[in-house]
Amino acid sequence: MNNLKQQTMEWISVKDRLPEDGGDYLVTDGFACMVSAFRSKNNEWDFWNIKWWSSEQVTHWMPLPKPPSNE
Numbered sequence: 001m002n003n004l005k006q007q008t009m010e011w012i013s014v015k016d017r018l019p020e021d022g023g024d025y026l027v028t029d030g031f032a033c034m035v036s037a038f039r040s041k042n043n044e045w046d047f048w049n050i051k052w053w054s055s056e057q058v059t060h061w062m063p064l065p066k067p068p069s070n071e
Contacts, residue, residue: 011060018043019061026064029057035064 011028019025022040026033034053037046038061047053 009062009065011062013060014058019063024064025061027058027061029053030059036061 019038019040022038024035024037027036027045028034034047034050036053036058037048038044039046045053045055045058
């Protein structure tokens with residue numbers, strides 16, 4: 001259980017800050033979650049070919065968790 005607590009991450013409001021680096025992040029609009037690429041050059045979320053999500057809908061984000069190890 002202690003290990004699970006260490007892996008718990010907190011949502012970051014887009015009103016507080018955006019990611020400093022481009023890359024993939026977990027985002028939410030308050031109802032659904034999705035992985036999105038953040039383009040730091042123009043401060044926009046990229047949803048590839050998904051037309052029903054837009055940068056304006058994102059309310060919170062967090063870094064993706066580390067993948068599981070082979071241990």
